[in-house]
Amino acid sequence: MAVSLLLMTLDHRFHHLDSVRAGLSLVISPLHYVLGAPGAIGGWFGQLFETREALQEENAALKSRHLLLEARLQKMAALEAENRRLRELLDSSFKVAERVLVAELLQVDLDPFSQQIVINKGSQHGVTAGQPLVDASGVVGQVVRVAPYTSTAMLITDPSHALPVWINRSGLRAIAVGTGSPGKLELLHLPVNADVEAGDLLVTSGLGGGFPAGYPVGIVEKVDRNPAESFATVSAKPAAKLEQNREVLLVWGPPAPAVPCDANAGPCPPQPETPAAAPVK
Numbered sequence: 001m002a003v004s005l006l007l008m009t010l011d012h013r014f015h016h017l018d019s020v021r022a023g024l025s026l027v028i029s030p031l032h033y034v035l036g037a038p039g040a041i042g043g044w045f046g047q048l049f050e051t052r053e054a055l056q057e058e059n060a061a062l063k064s065r066h067l068l069l070e071a072r073l074q075k076m077a078a079l080e081a082e083n084r085r086l087r088e089l090l091d092s093s094f095k096v097a098e099r100v101l102v103a104e105l106l107q108v109d110l111d112p113f114s115q116q117i118v119i120n121k122g123s124q125h126g127v128t129a130g131q132p133l134v135d136a137s138g139v140v141g142q143v144v145r146v147a148p149y150t151s152t153a154m155l156i157t158d159p160s161h162a163l164p165v166w167i168n169r170s171g172l173r174a175i176a177v178g179t180g181s182p183g184k185l186e187l188l189h190l191p192v193n194a195d196v197e198a199g200d201l202l203v204t205s206g207l208g209g210g211f212p213a214g215y216p217v218g219i220v221e222k223v224d225r226n227p228a229e230s231f232a233t234v235s236a237k238p239a240a241k242l243e244q245n246r247e248v249l250l251v252w253g254p255p256a257p258a259v260p261c262d263a264n265a266g267p268c269p270p271q272p273e274t275p276a277a278a279p280v281k
Helices: 002-014 018-094
Strands: 099-111 114-119 132-134 139-146 151-155 162-167 173-178 185-188 201-204 216-224 233-238 247-252
Touching: 114 139, 114 247, 162 216, 185 216
Parallel strands: none
Antiparallel strands: 099 114, 099 247, 114 151, 132 139, 132 247, 139 151, 162 173, 162 201, 173 185, 185 233, 201 216, 216 233
């Protein structure tokens, strides 16, 4: 005991044992690392698994958000395309003086022997049989059957459809008939020496009262003249985007002029009714 006290006193006053204590610390320090290693390794693995689980959860959340944003982006693209089509239709409606109404396609029948479409407007919207349909580029067809809330329209490319047209450059009249192909019309009964060329614009003539005059119908693509034949073979491409439309314009022609009435000459004939202006929808 006395020796211990003496050594402690000498070490406190003269620091003789500092070198011994430093050597012992150097020898013992690896034991601290060895004894603490299991706890440190356990904590490291626990943190590793927690980090991995958190990363997996974050990755799953990001994937879900990515899918949601992709779906919204596709919807935005569809809405942008629809907005662009409607703007083109409305711009087309301002170029004409007639009353118009936007209709959406519900069904498309592109059978070679019956090219027809069904639209979501009917007699309750003022639609009548024979009414013309156009898009932003040209004539689409005309209504053939009307129901209260839907209508069936025949495209100008239907084999049974015929449309009086003018050749815009020369003023020559012709009849454009459907061929059953969505991209092809034919002009009938044009003499071999008729003034028609590839690239000529065909417009509605207004004859027959079915279509107002001046609407684009198609562009002449090919003219075959056989001297042995009486008539030329003329094919044209429709101006309207018949295979791409999702909306069309129903067109009402200008009201018929009133018939002058002389009461002294007898009873007055019935006057045509002027249709009320309908807003573009």
